[in-house]
Amino acid sequence: MLNNINEFVLIIVPLLFAVTIHEVAHGYVAYRMGDSTAKMAGRLSLNPVRHLDPVGSFFLPIILYFSGSPFLFGYAKPVPVNFANLYDYRRGTIFVGAAGVVANLICAVLSGLLFQFLIYAASLWHGSFLQSLVIPFLNMLNYSVIINLVLAVFNMIPIPPLDGSRILAMFLPESLRIPFQRIERYGMIIIILLLMTKSLGKIIFFFVTPLCNLLLGT
Incomplete structure (x- = not known):
């Protein structure tokens, strides 16, 4: 039991940092592109406490871990963004949507480089x-x-309200964009169903596995 708790602590620390940096990246890019909503809400902070969601940051990871899930992820409270305030709505939406994913990819690369350095030092x-x-x-x-790779790949899945859906919507003609965005009300149901059928896990690990092997040198 003690080993399980120790391992969970080693997982929850990078998970909390990963979801925090993801949300801060959204808010910071939105701020640079004209929307100060996140800044005014005090969300441009690396303090995890400002971003934690009781369900997404604690209960979901705990349930996934102790249920033997093949992957572990979570989420923080979404950073408030008023897309109408962006200097360039289309370009700004794409950049804000991609910011969290890019931040997680950077964290994954830096973690992998440090991991391989410490392996050599050890x-x-x-x-x-x-x-x-x-x-x-x-x-x-x-x-x-x-964790950072899972978050990056998961959020790029084009199902509203995930980041990938916001990016995809900006490339759709308006006649398709509006109906596509209306799917958001059913988005979480779709995601849960995909998780339950394990098809979402297969999609995620199709991309995550080779990237992990590359960054961890395995």
Whole structure:
């Protein structure tokens, strides 16, 4: 049980950081492109407390972890964005929508680079106290790569209200854009059904697995 708790802590720390950086990226890009809603709400902060959602940041990861789910993810409270305030609505919507995904990809790459550096360093410290000290950080970085990649790929799925749907909507003709955006009211139901049938997991890991192998050097 203690090992499970220790492992969960090693997972929840990078998860909280990943969902925080995802939302801050949305708010920051929106601010730079003309909308200060997130800034005025105090959401351009790396303090996770400002972004935590009781269900998405705690209960969902706990349920997924202890139910033996093949992947773990969560979400934070969405950063408020008034897209009507953006200098260029179409371009701004694309950039704001892509910001969280790009932030997670950057975190995954940096975590992977640091992971491989520490693997090399640990090989030089073989049998020493430093090697045992670095193992928890290696585990945390390993989870950071996986979690950030899962979040990036998951959010790029073009199902409203996920980020990928906002980006896709900007490339659709208006006659299709409005009906597509109306799907948002059913979006979470669609996502839950896809999760229950495990088809969403297969889509996510189709992209995540090779990227993990590349970044973790496996």
